[in-house]
Amino acid sequence: MQKVEKPEKTPLKGKSQRVYSSYLFKRIHYDFIGKRKIAFIISIVTAVVGLGSLIIKGGFDLGIDFRGGTLVELRFERPVQVDQIRETLRTVGLGDSIIQQFGSDREILIRVERGISGEDASAKVIEALRNGLKDDPFEVRRVESVGPQVGEELTRQAQLALLFAIAGMVLYLGWRFDSKPAISMIVISVATILLSSWGGISIPLLTSVALIAVLVACVWFDLRFAFAAIVALIHDVIVTIGMFSITNREVTLPVVAAILTLIGYSVNDTIVVFDRIRENLRLHYRTKPFEEILNDSINQTLSRTILTALTVFIVTLILYLRGGEVINGFAFAMLIGIITGTYSSIFVASPILVVWQNISKKKSYAPKR
CATH class of the missing domain: 3.30.70.3400 (Alpha-Beta Plaits)
Incomplete structure (x- = not known):
């Protein structure tokens, strides 16, 4: 009788390989949504303290770049x-x-x-x-x-850079979530950019008015994901600049560069979580409660969120401790921004969706395919 050799076992193609990070968070399932009230209180207190410090001190402590x-x-x-x-x-x-x-x-x-x-x-x-x-x-x-004239020009250029960055993120969010009804967001962003070319207009005032108009448009057209992402973005910027006022640090051009970087980082981190939420809503919106779907989605992306933030945080911390005085402000802004960006994607943006759902009282909350 001829002996038949057994074929060697080979790993199945397409089967995902387990890595250490998956084991690290495999059995962990936090109730993030259930702690949303505590998170909202922490966020509101932090933002109010930061803004209060700015008001009491009469604004930012501007560096030589801006003051001259x-x-x-x-x-x-x-x-x-x-x-x-x-x-x-x-x-x-x-x-x-x-x-x-x-x-x-x-x-x-x-x-x-x-x-x-x-x-x-x-x-x-x-x-x-x-x-x-x-x-x-x-x-x-x-x-x-x-010189004084150069300082004033740099101040306006920095304000315009922040305005364009925020407008760009709003344009992206308008395209990313429910693109057809988000035309209003795109119109507001483009109009804001065009108005900024008028030399006599206040850029901070224009930015504030444009953000309020965008948020109102999100509420009017039921753009809940875009609304939550923009609120999280505003939260991150306010907390970061507030910490500069609280710690009596100067705002310089490198600090502005750090804030511009954090605007993109914050939106990207939030969108990763939102993509998983939208995917799970399509699959489970008939069988699971809304809050449970959001909680599952956050926990499923937790390893990616924490490990990505940790790698950036370690490098930035070394830069802060050993980088020298010239880039110390940049590193400090990055450290605060990484922490707040990670925090807001979990404890600010996602819980806002729950609040929106509870207010709207809609039975179906599955996103359009």
Whole structure:
């Protein structure tokens, strides 16, 4: 009798391979939606505290990039006190300058307000310190000067950049979710961009009015997914800029670049969760409660959300701790934005869908195919 050899076992094609991350979150099933009231309270309190801090302090603490003036960075051979620097600068009439230690007690940042030309201000600072602190030599690490007119231009350009980024995200959301009724969102975004070219208009006011108009359009045309994503985006931006006010940090051009990056990151993270929710709604809307479908969807994307945010967070944390003073503000904004972006996609955007559903009282909540 001829012996028949058994074929070797080969893995099935198309069968997904299990990875460590799937085991990490396999048996975990959190009730995120059930904790939505606590999450809403945390978000509202954080946003109100941040906005309150901005109002009390009279706005942002703008850096040299926007205010204009001169910045001088020095590194001394021996530790030096801020009071010593200030008393020395009083001899040349610059005692009211902003003086800060950073990195170590040998590194000093001196910011001279606009009013004195950049070359004159930096030369006066360096000469005064060399004459007044002869026993403690120093090295000039950096000198930056921005005139008042350039500062105003940079301020408007930064505002326009934020406006265009937000308008671009709204355009994308309008196309991504229910594209036909979202024409109103697209019209508002395009009109806002066109109006921004008018030199006499206030960009922050225009941005605020446009966002309110978009949210009203979302409510009117029942664009619940777009509405939730935009609210989460606004939440992330408010919390991030609020933290800068609370921690007394300056807003500079690198910080604006970080906020622009976070606008895209926040929307992307929210859309990943929403795509799973829409998919599960199509499959289970007749057999499962709405809240259970949302909870399942969040838990199914939890490993992707956490692990992706963690990799970016680790790199940004290293940048924050070891990157130096120049990009410290950028790294700080990224850290806050990554945390709030991940948080809002789970605890802000998705629960808003539940609130919307409870208010609308509709029996069918499956999205259109």
